[in-house]
Each structure stands twice: as structure tokens, then as C-alpha cells.
Amino acid sequence: MTQDNHNEIDLSLMDEIFTQYRHQAGALIPVLQKAQETYGYLPPDVLQLIARQLKIPLSKVYGVATFYAQFYLERRGRHILRLCDGTACHVKGTPILLTSLEDHFHLQPGETSEDNELTVEIVYCLGSCALAPVAVFDGKVMGRMKQNVLLNTIKKKTDIN
Numbered sequence: 001m002t003q004d005n006h007n008e009i010d011l012s013l014m015d016e017i018f019t020q021y022r023h024q025a026g027a028l029i030p031v032l033q034k035a036q037e038t039y040g041y042l043p044p045d046v047l048q049l050i051a052r053q054l055k056i057p058l059s060k061v062y063g064v065a066t067f068y069a070q071f072y073l074e075r076r077g078r079h080i081l082r083l084c085d086g087t088a089c090h091v092k093g094t095p096i097l098l099t100s101l102e103d104h105f106h107l108q109p110g111e112t113s114e115d116n117e118l119t120v121e122i123v124y125c126l127g128s129c130a131l132a133p134v135a136v137f138d139g140k141v142m143g144r145m146k147q148n149v150l151l152n153t154i155k156k157k158t159d160i161n
């Protein structure tokens with residue numbers, strides 16, 4: 001369940017970043033990187049502030065933030081679960097894994113739990129089809145994933161309710 005809590009964002013955290021890059025041409029990407037390190041993602045208010053401070057059109061700031069895969073415009077959880085739903089993984093059971101995530105944690109692909117513990121993302125082929133279905137939890141690849149292993153991993157590694 002994605003929750004937009006950008007009202008709680010402390011924009012003053014950007015002050016130091018703007019000071020650091022004040023006189024630097026081409027600062028947009030490093031400023032976006034620092035902002036994402038600070039907030040975990042790039043909230044709309046932060047993008048607007050960056051546009052104002054760097055005197056760059058907001059459309060250009062959005063254009064860059066959406067072009068690069070390293071930037072996230074949605075809040076993300078402390079833990080990231082990626083499930084592969086490419087053909088091999090789909091056939092071998094990813095839909096069952098997705099159903100159990102929904103049943104146990106009320107999470108669908110692209111969503112972050114309300115407590116901000118877990119984000120679920122779908123990817124399409126990780127190049128490890130022989131290990132289908134493949135999950136990647138916080139960067140660790142886990143092949144031949146089963147429902148109970150997935151649920152136990154999430155319960156053990158996160159504080160999700």
C-alpha cells in the first residue's frame with residue numbers, strides 16, 4: 001500500500017546539498033543523488049525545490065529523474081523484494097508467490113508496506129531462468145523460490161506486520 005507522506009518531508013535537509021553544489025555547473029544529477037540518499041526517494045516537493053534552487057525548469061528535473069533507473073519517484077521500503085515474472089519464472093510459480101504476498105502482507109507489485117518496511121517490485125528476467133522462480137531480497141538472489149521460504153525470509157529479515 002503506497003502512502004504519500006510527502007507532507008512530513010523536511011526540506012531544510014536540502015540546504016547543505018545546495019550549499020555544496022551552489023557554484024557547480026551540471027549539478028542536477030549529483031543533487032538528485034544526494035536528495036535521494038537523504039529521503040530514500042525523490043518526493044515532488046523536493047523536485048520542485050531543486051528546480052527553483054538550480055533555476056532549471058521543473059520539466060527538465062522530472063525528465064532527468066525519470067530517465068535514470070537509479071532514481072525513484074515513489075517512496076521505497078527499507079527492504080526491497082524483487083520477484084521475476086519473466087516467462088520461465090511465471091511458468092514456474094511467480095504468480096503463486098505474488099498471491100501469497102498479497103494474502104499475508106496485502107502487498108502488490110510496486111507497493112510499499114505502510115510501515116515502510118518492504119517494497120515489492122517485479123522484474124522481467126534476471127538471466128537466471130534455470131533457477132526459476134527467482135526472487136532477489138535486498139540484493140541477494142534466491143532461486144527456486146517457494147511460498148514458505150519467501151514468507152519466512154520476509155518475516156525473519158523485516159519488522160513487517
Ligand code: FES
Nearest residue numbers: 084086089126128
Ligand atoms: S525469467 Fe526469471 S530469471 Fe529469466
